[in-house]
Amino acid sequence: MYEGLLMMFLAAGFIGAAAIGVGALLGPKRATPTTLAAYESGIPASGTARERFPVHFYLVAVLFIIFDIETAFFFPLAVKFGAAPQFLFAQAIIFVGILAVGYVYILRRGVLRW
Amino acid sequence: MTLPADFIVVSILGPAIVMLVFAMITLLFAVFQVDRSATASMALVGVGTAAVFALHLLMKGQQGAAEAGFGLRYLGDTPATAFTLVILLGTALAILVSEADLSRLGLDHPEYYPLMLLSATGAIVLASAGDLITLLLGLEIMSLAVYALAAWRQGSRQSEEAGMKYFLLGAFASALLIYGIALTFGAGGRFDYAGLAAAFSAPGFDAHVLALLGAVLLLAGLGFKVAFAPFHQWLPDVYTGAPTPVTTFMSVVVKTAAFAALLRIASTVFASLGAGPLGELLPIMLGILIGATLIVGNFGALLQSGVKRMLAYSAVAHAGYLGLAVLAADTVGTNAAIFYLTAYTLMTAGAFAVLSAITNADDRGDEIERFAGLAARRPFLAASLAIVLMSLAGLPPFAGFVGKLLVFQAAISAGYVALAVLGIATSVVAVVYYARVITYMYFRESDQETIRPLAPTLRIAVVIAVVGTIALGILPGFWYGLVERGQVLLAGF
């Protein structure tokens, strides 16, 4: 029953291998600084990528994760909203209210100030 | 989705809602830079208000549960409200200890009290959970705030390390617990304890191995939180490394909530597995854990030279005594555990409060030599510490004695005589290490630096702890009777 899936995997594997293999066999190999450079949208790469980023990036990323996940909680609410509109609306308002306190905290503590 | 008529019984959720609201109020205080002692007062007001709600529930002896929809339950019965009150007592004592020491220890960030209140909210939810998902939410709300508090002292390697260790092991324990929840759900098809217990004892039930695996993982996950040996390894390090006010909070509130949850699961889910073909395995495992905990905790404490670390190992030992009540897994055991945890909260908070008055400016200096001659220099502190330590050792006429008596009774009446005897034997060992501190305070000459004056809030905390320890020891019936009957004692309250 999974023959189709197997065929897809085989085809995908073959195309991937062929693309790399044919290029490696037939393509010209010239090791110049330009061809060895990391591809950076045409802009010459400058410096190492393994720098330490300011902690601010992590902070914003972590905030993003939290608010992102919290948005996900609206999906089950939306699915079942018709069952008890007033109650679920009140619940959503309380939920957003709690989040708002967190948001006010973040804002006032200057986390989002760059 | 059909909504039951009693969809939200606000009175049952009252304590948790009040705590959450006050956590947010104190957080807004932090944002708008309100004075710290005002924040502390507000936090205490919140704890007091929540306690009024919980006391009201306890007096009514309400046996209700709030349906949270999706088959989830939030309980408002006597054990849940009694544990809520113990948690609030512990939180209040921790706030008093914190207020005295925050600025000295460099902990003076405005987020401190909001986090502590949030953690207490989680603890209340954990103690009132009637299903595994509510349990998980309560546990995580409680733990996440405590991880941050344990790492609170910026620039202190000790504290950061305590936070990191606690976090990594706590997250691992949560993962075990969550997988246990998944397997239990797989075996029983639901999350609420009552439904699971019914499913496991139903005639046609055949997923015994799966249910047992789930139960073992649940036990391991919660065993980490309550620090049963061999899952106790984190505890001495974390208790020692965390700032003393935070250790006070962890040792009383986290332990109470975790035991409340464990007791509830043991008396429903674990008990329903007992009748099955593999039923005897779970009590045997629990018994081995408890025996190991009693031995490791008491002998570990015997070997410590630092008083804070000794108290940490003693916390492990007390987890063993409380485990005896869990093993009994009946009403007698639950009531014994409620009483024991009340006494434990008072005496442990008292001990850590005195410790926090004696440690040096860096929150170090808990060596036993520091306590030498304390009776001559600071008679109040020495007498208070002596009383709570004697109570911790289980000597009459203090609360700890009654607590131990009750758990030994519960264990013996449930048929675990050997473990009860082990408990009594290790109690003798316990007397040795507690008495050593008392000996230093009363019979050694002091060559130590002077101790700073006692902060007023710390004095209040110590007085509450000592008076409570003595009162519960002399008049145990008042609190125990309230818990045991769970009925109207004050008409018209």
Add this chain to the structure above:
Amino acid sequence: MRAGPAEVVPTEYYVALSALVFAIGAVGVLTRRSAIMIFLSVELMLNAANLALVAYARQWAAAGTLVGITGQTAVFIILAVAAAEVAVGLGILVAIFRRRVSTDVDTLAEVRL
């Protein structure tokens, strides 16, 4: 216990996979030395639990138990828990890293064992 049309992958397969992922995560926690790798392993364990929950939820829904939806809801809640754990854990990690430029857990030996 197993219900539904024959083409459906049996629940046991999902659970076996989840047990495998859980075991990989557990071994990772016990053997890795970097706090970040330990943390990643914990996330692996959580996701194993999620996989098992979803599989069981489908099994119980197919068996006609109405409460089966809770398995899916639980996954949502566990996702939120995991995200909150990441936030707190990374916060502590960053605080430690800024002071000692290493997340090797073996350097966490300040507190006497």
